[in-house]
Amino acid sequence: MKSAPFEYHAAATLAEALSLKHDLGGDARVLAGGQSLIPLMHFRLATPAALVDINPVAELDYVRRANGHVVIGARTRQATMLQSEMAASAAPLLVEAVGWVGHAQIRHRGTVAGSVAHADPSAEIPTAVLALGGEMVCRSVAGERVVPAAEFFEGPFTTAVADDEILTEVRVAVWPEGTGAAWMELSRIYHGFPVVGVGALVHLSDGVVDRASVALCGMAATPVLAPAVADVLAGNEPNARVIAEAAEAAVSDLEPPGDIHGSTTYRKKVGRVYVRRALAAAVENAGGFR
């Protein structure tokens, strides 16, 4: 037993969880899968005074399609996501990224929304959600706010979720027919946290790119979008030259912090190569590579 002492509250319903969070505020952390929070508590890097356990809240366990989005409840396990045929066809980038998270035992407990709320700048799920154009539903007893992914990740392990709120749902946009998606990552050990990870989406119309989105992890304090990719690709046939140019543009403005696993220069170089490969794979998946 290594965690600092805390009050444990098992919420039976969302209403109860929201009420607890309203009363306890920032002293309480939400416990979903616990695959990141519990190790942090073991190390005493996190010492919350209370935990609000949402594992019993069955009403938050869902993955379904609604209003042009795939919507995922806060209690939905990563393993559940991987079993959803609907999600695999409607949001293949997210499902592919989830498949790279940890290993089976981690994915059995870990939740999609929990990874988003944890906001590790190296993690796959927040990056895929950002690439897809996601939005996060933050609820409190007072009501709900919908925060776009581009405004949600404020810093390493820091999000727009307020102290009295719970991230109750993650939504990702369903891209139209003709979209190809690909996730690529470099990690030190198989299924470890990526040093650099890339989620790419390309939509082709008559063999020409009309829409694209790329997000990267491991390149900044938060997952980042690379809007320059769409600028380079739009209106062009996605051949090797254009893709290489887009990959160059994707990383040119990034200054990733270096660490023991990769210097700034190394991450930029790997980022460029992985954006290129991810774009090529996405184009191929969209049926337009030549």
Added chain:
Amino acid sequence: MTAVRQITVSVNGQTFERAVDPRLALVDFLRDQLGLTGTHIGCEQGVCGACTVLVDGTSVLSCLMLAVQADGSEVSTVEGLASGLELHPLQEAFWEKQGLQCGFCTPGMLMRAKEILDHDPDPTSETVREAIAGNLCRCTGYQFIVESILDAAERIRVGSNA
């Protein structure tokens, strides 16, 4: 000090009622309160897989689950694999194929292997390798472990057809 909570957990078919501190990890509950020291503690941070047990039939890392969260659950540990003196086919195969050396990863490896074979009675060597990616072994190089699991799968298939 935080309030102690009463939990009821079934472990290997036997029901236990205990009072636990909420911060007690499931693995520490199994080992220290129930005396079931077969489940090993490795990294205590979800990296090594040594503490893998099945909760309601699904493999989890018992270092990253609180004992209070197992209230009302059915937990299976390595102690429940054998029937009396008769080893489980996985245990027989690990023994005969030398699927262990120091044995530290073995309880977690066996429980994960049981789950794999419960879902897929005839896995390929590639499937097994992928499926045990979350269980570290520093002795065997994994080759004998994979062979043991495949051998156990065959034993179970032959046994169920007999």
